[in-house]
Every structure is written in C-alpha cells, then in structure tokens.
Amino acid sequence: MKAIKIPEKTVTRISIYLRCLEELEHEGTASVSSTQLADRFGLNSAQVRKDLACFGQFGIRGLGYYITPLRHSLEEILGLKRAWDVALVGLGNLGSALMTYKGFHEKGFKISAVFDRDPAKIDRRVEGVQVMDIGAIVPVIRKRKIKMGILAVRAAGAQAVLDALVEGGVIAVLNFAPTQLTAPDSVKIQNVDLSALLKTLSYHIAQTERPNSRTP
Amino acid sequence: MKAIKIPEKTVTRISIYLRCLEELEHEGTASVSSTQLADRFGLNSAQVRKDLACFGQFGIRGLGYYITPLRHSLEEILGLKRAWDVALVGLGNLGSALMTYKGFHEKGFKISAVFDRDPAKIDRRVEGVQVMDIGAIVPVIRKRKIKMGILAVRAAGAQAVLDALVEGGVIAVLNFAPTQLTAPDSVKIQNVDLSALLKTLSYHIAQTERPNSRTP
DNA sequence: TAGATTGTTAATCGATTAACAATC
DNA sequence: TAGATTGTTAATCGATTAACAATC
Numbered sequence: 001m002k003a004i005k006i007p008e009k010t011v012t013r014i015s016i017y018l019r020c021l022e023e024l025e026h027e028g029t030a031s032v033s034s035t036q037l038a039d040r041f042g043l044n045s046a047q048v049r050k051d052l053a054c055f056g057q058f059g060i061r062g063l064g065y066y067i068t069p070l071r072h073s074l075e076e077i078l079g080l081k082r083a084w085d086v087a088l089v090g091l092g093n094l095g096s097a098l099m100t101y102k103g104f105h106e107k108g109f110k111i112s113a114v115f116d117r118d119p120a121k122i123d124r125r126v127e128g129v130q131v132m133d134i135g136a137i138v139p140v141i142r143k144r145k146i147k148m149g150i151l152a153v154r155a156a157g158a159q160a161v162l163d164a165l166v167e168g169g170v171i172a173v174l175n176f177a178p179t180q181l182t183a184p185d186s187v188k189i190q191n192v193d194l195s196a197l198l199k200t201l202s203y204h205i206a207q208t209e210r211p212n213s214r215t216p
Numbered sequence: 217m218k219a220i221k222i223p224e225k226t227v228t229r230i231s232i233y234l235r236c237l238e239e240l241e242h243e244g245t246a247s248v249s250s251t252q253l254a255d256r257f258g259l260n261s262a263q264v265r266k267d268l269a270c271f272g273q274f275g276i277r278g279l280g281y282y283i284t285p286l287r288h289s290l291e292e293i294l295g296l297k298r299a300w301d302v303a304l305v306g307l308g309n310l311g312s313a314l315m316t317y318k319g320f321h322e323k324g325f326k327i328s329a330v331f332d333r334d335p336a337k338i339d340r341r342v343e344g345v346q347v348m349d350i351g352a353i354v355p356v357i358r359k360r361k362i363k364m365g366i367l368a369v370r371a372a373g374a375q376a377v378l379d380a381l382v383e384g385g386v387i388a389v390l391n392f393a394p395t396q397l398t399a400p401d402s403v404k405i406q407n408v409d410l411s412a413l414l415k416t417l418s419y420h421i422a423q424t425e426r427p428n429s430r431t432p
Numbered sequence: 433t434a435g436a437t438t439g440t441t442a443a444t445c446g447a448t449t450a451a452c453a454a455t456c
Numbered sequence: 457t458a459g460a461t462t463g464t465t466a467a468t469c470g471a472t473t474a475a476c477a478a479t480c
Contacts (some may be wrong), residue, residue: 062456079422097313172417188420201388204404206295
C-alpha cells in the first residue's frame with residue numbers, strides 16, 4: 001500500500017532519532033517537534049519529517065510527536081523489539097572486544113555463537129559461549145537459525161567465512177575485514193574499515209597543515 | 217589553481233582504490249584501467265576517473281594508470297607517507313582492542329598516548345605505552361603535538377574528553393561513543409556507532425522476514 | 433596509423449531543502 | 457478561533473553516470 005523503498009540513509013538516521021528520543025524520555029519530555037529534533041544534530045526539520053513519514057503518520061499537527069509512542073514504533077520498525085542472536089567469527093583482539101562490548105547487549109544483540117580457526121582457542125569459553133571451529137559454521141548457524149554475523153577475521157580469510165555464513169542462512173553481516181566481499185543481493189553487508197577511517201582523518205590533517213593549501 | 221573542494225565520499229573511495237592498487241602491485245601488474253579498477257567493487261569507471269582527476273592527471277590515455285606511481289601519489293595525498301601519533305582515550309574493551317589492533321600499525325598509525333580515568337589503570341603499561349589520567353590530556357597532547365585522537369569512552373563522558381583533546385590541539389577524531397558531539401568546524405569527527413550499524417542490519421532482517429513485506 | 437582509454441562536459445538520478453495547504 | 461506544526465509537493469542541490477573529443 002505505502003511507499004516501498006526506504007533509503008539506506010533514512011534507516012541510519014532513524015537509529016539516531018531513536019537515541020535522541022531515549023534521552024528526551026529520560027528527561028521526562030512528552031512531545032517533541034521535528035525542528036527540535038533536527039536542531040539536536042544539525043539536520044533539517046523537513047528531513048526529519050520525511051524520514052518519519054516513510055514509516056507512517058506519527059505526528060500531530062500543531063504539536064509534534066509524542067515521544068514514547070514514537071520510540072516504540074521506531075523500535076518495532078527497526079526490529080529492536082526482539083533479541084537477536086549473532087554469530088561472531090574471529091576471536092582476535094577486535095573479536096574479543098566485541099564479545100564483551102556492553103553496547104550490544106544493551107540493545108538486544110547477543111553474540112551466542114563464536115568461531116575461530118585457532119585450535120588453541122577452540123572449546124574455550126568466552127563470556128559463557130563456547131568457541132567452535134570455523135568448520136562448524138554452516139551446521140551450527142543453520143541449526144540455531146542465526147541470521148546475523150560479525151566478521152572479525154583477517155582480509156585473506158574473510159570471503160570463505162562469509163560464504164559459510166551465507167550457506168548457513170545468515171542474511172546480514174557486519175564486516176571488519178578490509179576487503180571487498182561478494183554475496184547474493186539478499187545479503188546485507190555493512191563494512192567498517194577502521195584503518196580507512198583513520199586515513200580520511202590523516203587526509204584532513206595533511207590538508208589542514210599543507211602550507212600551500214588553498215583555503216576552501 | 218586546481219579544484220578546491222574534494223567530496224568526503226571521494227576521499228573514502230581513494231583509500232579503497234589504494235587497497236586495490238596494493239593488491240595489484242603484489243600480483244606484479246604494472247598498469248590498470250579505470251574500468252578494471254571499477255569492476256573490482258561494482259563502481260562506475262567514470263567515477264574512478266573523476267575521483268582520481270580531483271588530485272591530478274595520473275592516467276595515460278589509451279593505457280590506463282601505472283600502479284606504483286599512482287599508489288605513491290595517493291599515499292602522499294592521504295598523508296600516509298609519514299607516521300601519525302594518535303591519542304587513545306578510554307581503555308575499556310574496545311580501547312584495549314584498538315591498542316593491539318595490527319591494522320593501525322601497518323598503516324603508520326601509532327597510538328602513542330593513552331588516557332583513562334580509572335585510577336586502577338593509570339600508570340599501567342599497555343603495548344609499551346604508559347596509561348595516563350584524563351586530566352593530563354591537554355598538556356600531554358599539546359607537548360607532543362598530537363593531532364589525531366580516538367574516543368573509546370562511554371557516551372556520558374565523551375564531550376568533556378573531546379573538549380580536552382581539542383584544547384590540546386587535536387583536529388581529527390575517531391569517535392566510538394554513541395552520542396552527538398560538538399566541536400569547531402576545523403575539527404573533523406568520524407563517528408562509528410557499532411550498535412547503530414547492527415540496528416540497520418536488524419532492520420534488514422526484520423524487513424526480509426516480515427510476512428506482508430512488499431517485495432521491492 | 434588504429435585501438436584504447438583518459439579527462440571532462442553534459443545528462444541523469446537521487447537526496448536534501450523550501451514552501452505551503454491541511455489540520456491539530 | 458489563532459498559532460503551531462505536520463505531511464507532502466515542488467525546487468534545489470549534489471553526486472553519479474553517459475558520452476565523447478583529446479591523445480597516448
């Protein structure tokens with residue numbers, strides 16, 4: 001019935017709005033206007049209204065948006081009303097950190113399966129979860145119906161691991177390996193290249209310091 | 217003389233091209249065309265040419281781009297020809313992981329100052345770096361002329377830490393705290409909200425599984 | 433030279449913003 | 457009712473892609 005294609009950027013902003021609504025709720029505010037919301041992060045109020053309108057008519061003309069019901073609606077839309085089981089592959093520094101990262105648990109993401117290829121790590125328990133061999137990915141993921149995966153392995157092994165995850169039924173992946181991955185269109189991949197982020201920062205500094213830099 | 221304003225997205229893609237050039241160089245290839253480069257990550261060849269043209273005329277008509285010289289030029293542009301000292305604030309799970317993360321060192325980013333507010337952690341040595349109290353941020357950063365910082369603290373304390381970093385002279389920050397930060401325009405902030413990334417994934421799954429979902 | 437590929441201009445596409453009738 | 461703010465359409469802006477003359 002309604003509009004069909006939601007832009008990626010809208011979905012990203014929805015989770016920013018959500019963060020803001022949580023804060024306002026804590027402060028005891030009952031309602032908020034698109035302008036107030038937009039001012040919090042230098043966005044345009046029309047954009048806020050348009051983003052929200054993608055998912056329904058949540059606002060009240062002349063008043064704004066009631067915070068609690070809006071928060072519930074957005075959480076429902078983002079699928080945050082349920083807990084998600086997540087498979088983590090790679091228990092190096094980054095993987096171990098993600099395992100204990102509080103932010104995930106708070107938001108209902110539970111890393112309930114962990115895989116590594118290092119025999120020394122297999123069968124160890126981390127945060128109450130037993131580490132398994134990457135060879136077990138397909139059957140375990142399939143059995144437990146896990147749909148979400150995190151790749152914290154080195155670039156060289158990432159594609160093979162992704163293939164296994166996908167074969168097991170995973171359709172959404174957070175990838176920290178700095179490499180280009182291939183998967184069916186039905187699989188959503190979010191890439192986070194930490195080094196690349198630092199590189200854009202180093203560009204910024206280099207640009208700022210460059211003596212003959214043309215001021216923009 | 218030349219074009220002035222480089223889009224953020226172009227800079228991000230440059231570091232992707234760089235990764236690809238490194239691979240090709242390893243394989244012993246001498247030159248590459250914009251089409252070959254674009255095919256590697258489903259981009260458009262015109263976009264590759266345009267991105268590169270922002271920084272100069274690197275190509276040879278009829279042939280393409282010589283890989284090694286292009287790589288050197290791009291590294292120079294991104295400021296990767298020198299080592300960068302980075303200040304890390306927050307030595308929790310994530311901070312500790314970043315401290316030992318190999319990818320940073322490989323690319324010339326050295327975390328050479330670490331701050332935490334927990335007295336139990338202060339004065340400990342991590343990876344050869346002595347942990348200092350966050351109260352020492354301003355003088356230490358200033359003394360060592362550190363320009364780049366990483367925020368791995370909780371949301372509540374992030375703004376205060378950022379203020380200190382900026383006062384000390386930092387102009388580029390990688391922020392993992394899920395909160396909206398404010399800084400002068402001259403300071404570049406890259407936000408990485410890990411939970412928000414998982415939320416877009418959960419939206420994707422919810423959307424896929426939604427029984428009455430209209431197929432796009 | 434003939435074939436290939438760049439650098440760049442023009443056309444297209446999508447996302448952001450402005451504007452305003454609808455309405456609380 | 458008068459004032460405020462939404463939802464949405466139209467205008468603007470920027471980024472992507474197509475096309476092609478320049479040229480290796």
